[in-house]
Amino acid sequence: MEVKNLATTIFRIPEVEGRWMVMSGLAIVCIVLIMAIFAPLIAPYDPTKSSGEILEAPSMKHLMGTDNLGRDIFSRIIYGSRVVLMVVFSASLVSMSIGVPIGLISGYFGGKLDRAISMLMDSMYAFPSLILAIAIAAVLGPSVVNAVVAISVVYVPTYFRMIRGQTLSLKSRLFVEAAKAIGAKDTRIMGRYILPNIVTTVVVVFSLSVADAILTEAGLSFLGFIVTAPTPDWGFELSAGRPYLPAGYWWMITFPGLMVMLLSLGFALIGEGLSEIYAPGRER
Amino acid sequence: MASLKAYIVTRALLVIPTILILLTLVFFILRILPGDPIAAMVGQKVPPEVVEKLREEAGLNKPLLIQYFEYLFNIARGDFGKSMIWGKRPVIDEIMIRFPATLELTIFGFALSVLIGVITGAIAAFRRGSKVDASMRIYSIVAYTLFIPWFGMLLQMIFGVYFRLLPIGGRITPGSEPNTMTSLYVLDSILTLNFNALADSLSHIFLPALTLGIVLSGAYTRLLRNNLIDVLSQDFIVAYRARGVKERKVVKHAMKNAFIPVITLMGLQFAILLAGAVLTETTFSWPGMGTFLLERIQYRDYTSVQGAIVFYALFVALISLVVDIVYALLDPRIRY
Numbered sequence: 001m002e003v004k005n006l007a008t009t010i011f012r013i014p015e016v017e018g019r020w021m022v023m024s025g026l027a028i029v030c031i032v033l034i035m036a037i038f039a040p041l042i043a044p045y046d047p048t049k050s051s052g053e054i055l056e057a058p059s060m061k062h063l064m065g066t067d068n069l070g071r072d073i074f075s076r077i078i079y080g081s082r083v084v085l086m087v088v089f090s091a092s093l094v095s096m097s098i099g100v101p102i103g104l105i106s107g108y109f110g111g112k113l114d115r116a117i118s119m120l121m122d123s124m125y126a127f128p129s130l131i132l133a134i135a136i137a138a139v140l141g142p143s144v145v146n147a148v149v150a151i152s153v154v155y156v157p158t159y160f161r162m163i164r165g166q167t168l169s170l171k172s173r174l175f176v177e178a179a180k181a182i183g184a185k186d187t188r189i190m191g192r193y194i195l196p197n198i199v200t201t202v203v204v205v206f207s208l209s210v211a212d213a214i215l216t217e218a219g220l221s222f223l224g225f226i227v228t229a230p231t232p233d234w235g236f237e238l239s240a241g242r243p244y245l246p247a248g249y250w251w252m253i254t255f256p257g258l259m260v261m262l263l264s265l266g267f268a269l270i271g272e273g274l275s276e277i278y279a280p281g282r283e284r
Numbered sequence: 285m286a287s288l289k290a291y292i293v294t295r296a297l298l299v300i301p302t303i304l305i306l307l308t309l310v311f312f313i314l315r316i317l318p319g320d321p322i323a324a325m326v327g328q329k330v331p332p333e334v335v336e337k338l339r340e341e342a343g344l345n346k347p348l349l350i351q352y353f354e355y356l357f358n359i360a361r362g363d364f365g366k367s368m369i370w371g372k373r374p375v376i377d378e379i380m381i382r383f384p385a386t387l388e389l390t391i392f393g394f395a396l397s398v399l400i401g402v403i404t405g406a407i408a409a410f411r412r413g414s415k416v417d418a419s420m421r422i423y424s425i426v427a428y429t430l431f432i433p434w435f436g437m438l439l440q441m442i443f444g445v446y447f448r449l450l451p452i453g454g455r456i457t458p459g460s461e462p463n464t465m466t467s468l469y470v471l472d473s474i475l476t477l478n479f480n481a482l483a484d485s486l487s488h489i490f491l492p493a494l495t496l497g498i499v500l501s502g503a504y505t506r507l508l509r510n511n512l513i514d515v516l517s518q519d520f521i522v523a524y525r526a527r528g529v530k531e532r533k534v535v536k537h538a539m540k541n542a543f544i545p546v547i548t549l550m551g552l553q554f555a556i557l558l559a560g561a562v563l564t565e566t567t568f569s570w571p572g573m574g575t576f577l578l579e580r581i582q583y584r585d586y587t588s589v590q591g592a593i594v595f596y597a598l599f600v601a602l603i604s605l606v607v608d609i610v611y612a613l614l615d616p617r618i619r620y
Contacts (some may be wrong), residue, residue, distance in 0.1 A: 127553075127597065128600070215432075223578060242437065245440060246444040250441055264431070268429050
């Protein structure tokens, strides 16, 4: 039902600016998704094998040029989208499925438990996210799975704080009081009365935190905590291209970094647009 | 004023639990997470005796609870342990060599982000609804999604490689360091009236600080725009204008009122600033805390890694205290 609401909101409500943002964000994200799913069909060359001279400038044969080992950068970017999307989506789903229930329970029951959890979450939130992720990734060792763990830990407080706040304001509303008065159980109130009302918040927080997680993933990858050669990953490509920058080989870093920005921008536009549609009046 | 003092004291005491939680979190991540930090950092190729010796050196062979209290006690004494490589120097000494570089970079990055954000936000607000306003709104989102190493390298490519105007890495040309007092090269150069060093250090800090500044400015752009639009529609501004007060004065009053939430944002942005500094330092070979942390992770220097992260935690707690106190000084409504 919520999904249908979401769709009607996007397509019918004459909130021109918010809608424009959501639509262009969705377009970017869909293009990258198609790239990732159909990578073998789209990529002209094998991303891990040499397919031309080394450091060839962009041409019709190699749209984005070749890297220091003669591999086609366009193909590496297409395959690289798989790692980014996989890491970021799994991490965000994990943090969401931890952060949302804890936020709901903490906000609903309140008391000492709530204060203790809030203090912990606030401290984590205050700590620079990338440094926290680096610490976790360094202890666990570089790998895709460990990167998912590191990134998911970092974004739990984001969900927790938003959901707790929403739950706090919803639990004093009349319809919740009414449910309590007719003897509904706590689990039922949380699941049937409060949760449906925070779904839109979850969707907005998800898009915005994915936008941020993409940058964290790229950062970790750039620093060498996610993949090792020859696996393509956008952030990692930048660290490979960095030594060739002073000699003027701009194409090794320009395209992968541009993709990081575009994908992050796509999710940010979806999140910002949705929050504008759902909270009108905030925008003037 | 008595209540202000009381507030500051209470707020300062509240730093203790915050620091305790952060330190416990760091301890938890480094010791209790599945896996042995030393084994994970050293890799599989090292014989078990060596791993055991390293564990002993780092104090990791004792019971966890004892480790925890030793860890807290040592930090309280300012003892961050000894580095596990080379001269086995005290970690705190190494951090003190690297920290000023990060501090300098973050101060400049921060100043630029506020400056750029306030200017763009004010322009957007005063030309509300225009094309300029719309493009500033897009700017505020795009700036945030810029990937720091990428944006930094683009600037390096344009200003360093193509136009050859600015250096693309390092803090200063080796050999031209000013006589140091604060280890902040720009400040030292000014204090010692060493203008060569001043020009040199400014040319080195410009690109990394601009990278950080632009990426962080988007949030200020948006916040200031929305606040300013709010303030501009309030009665006192309408009254000013009705009385024929000069537009420049009106702007000044409006800006003053719109600025208070910006200070809150400065505090919130601080964590992002530090995280961004890690990537900026790596991109620009800036010898600060971020490059220190990453270098020591590579060298498997466990005590230094722990020290660096603990130092970040203490720094974060301290800054949040300072921000709250400054905020209380500026806004008399905030008191306990």
